[in-house]
Amino acid sequence: MTELPVLLGLLLATTAGTAAALTRDPVHQALVLSVLGLALALLFTLLQAPDVALSQLAVGTVLTPLMVLLSVRKVRRRPREDSPADGRGGKR
Amino acid sequence: MNKTVRLWVLGVGCAGVALLFVGAFRRLPEFGGSHHPYGARAVAAALHRHTANVVSSVNFDQRSFDTLGEQAILFGAVLGTVVVLRQARDERRVPPEPAVVAPTVRRYALVSLPLTLLVGLYVVAHGQLSPGGGFQGGLVVATALHLLYVAVDYRALERLRPVPVFALADAFGDVAYLLLGLAGLFAGASFLANVLPLGTFNTLASGGLVPLLNAAIGIEVASAAVVLLAQFLDQALELVPREGEHR
Numbered sequence: 104m105t106e107l108p109v110l111l112g113l114l115l116a117t118t119a120g121t122a123a124a125l126t127r128d129p130v131h132q133a134l135v136l137s138v139l140g141l142a143l144a145l146l147f148t149l150l151q152a153p154d155v156a157l158s159q160l161a162v163g164t165v166l167t168p169l170m171v172l173l174s175v176r177k178v179r180r181r182p183r184e185d186s187p188a189d190g191r192g193g194k195r
Numbered sequence: 196m197n198k199t200v201r202l203w204v205l206g207v208g209c210a211g212v213a214l215l216f217v218g219a220f221r222r223l224p225e226f227g228g229s230h231h232p233y234g235a236r237a238v239a240a241a242l243h244r245h246t247a248n249v250v251s252s253v254n255f256d257q258r259s260f261d262t263l264g265e266q267a268i269l270f271g272a273v274l275g276t277v278v279v280l281r282q283a284r285d286e287r288r289v290p291p292e293p294a295v296v297a298p299t300v301r302r303y304a305l306v307s308l309p310l311t312l313l314v315g316l317y318v319v320a321h322g323q324l325s326p327g328g329g330f331q332g333g334l335v336v337a338t339a340l341h342l343l344y345v346a347v348d349y350r351a352l353e354r355l356r357p358v359p360v361f362a363l364a365d366a367f368g369d370v371a372y373l374l375l376g377l378a379g380l381f382a383g384a385s386f387l388a389n390v391l392p393l394g395t396f397n398t399l400a401s402g403g404l405v406p407l408l409n410a411a412i413g414i415e416v417a418s419a420a421v422v423l424l425a426q427f428l429d430q431a432l433e434l435v436p437r438e439g440e441h442r
Contacts, residue, residue, distance in 0.1 A: 154250040154331070156326075158330060161335060
């Protein structure tokens with residue numbers, strides 16, 4: 104029974120990973136990715152690897168989803184700017 | 196190649212990988228066992244060098260050459276991003292209009308900014324004693340600065356973090372690691388050898404070279420993350436295609 108927390112952590116990480124892979128919209132995917140990072144950080148803590156958990160928390164939960172969100176924003180903005188319609192309001 | 200053939204090739208490849216995997220895992224020691232040949236030696240070596248955090252001892256003393264490679268990878272990745280995401284000839288800068296920030300968000304972000312900064316610096320400074328180190332702490336420091344964007348607006352963040360300064364700091368951290376390694380060479384030992392006095396176990400000034408290498412990595416990672424996010428933020432918020440020059 105001592106392995107129960109680790110098993111639960113593994114289950115959480117696999118669920119979050121599958122959800123991230125199955126999510127189609129990149130914006131939602133970035134949020135699910137951040138949850139996956141949190142689940143992995145929890146799993147690493149349960150496996151007594153706090154150093155790795157800290158790295159995972161910083162990179163997987165904050166940096167990567169943020170970069171995905173910023174990239175999506177940049178890619179999505181292009182067509183609106185190029186379109187011949189007068190809708191040039193959404194700059195911010 | 197039609198679809199059936201491709202699926203067969205994929206199937207054969209997967210079966211081969213699965214076979215090798217099972218073969219490799221059959222020889223692994225059991226999960227959670229008490230026999231750790233590498234761990235026992237690493238802990239003994241870390242205690243011998245007066246470094247309380249064994250992971251830091253492995254990263255910055257026993258295998259510090261590996262860390263040199265890792266930080267070079269980060270440096271190269273940031274350099275590549277800066278080159279690829281630079282302001283192109285058909286792009287111009289439009290300063291984003293300041294958005295209204297909810298007072299609660301502003302208060303929360305302004306309170307947590309100095310706290311997060313302090314935690315980051317603490318994690319860098321205590322890398323040789325407790326979990327964390329230059330890499331983790333550096334990322335926390337970089338994240339803390341970006342709370343200013345959440346609290347105020349992009350212009351405030353741009354004023355706080357002049358990108359050229361942070362790019363220089365990134366290179367400085369990279370070079371500092373190399374020079375600290377060369378110090379070992381000049382002291383008559385080998386590259387990246389821990390030649391400094393080891394200090395008292397479990398105090399801030401212990402572990403010899405470990406805290407210094409941690410600081411170098413902390414500077415490099417914090418500036419690398421700032422520069423990296425600056426490129427992405429510039430692209431997402433400021434750079435727009437020039438009018439009338441569609442391709």
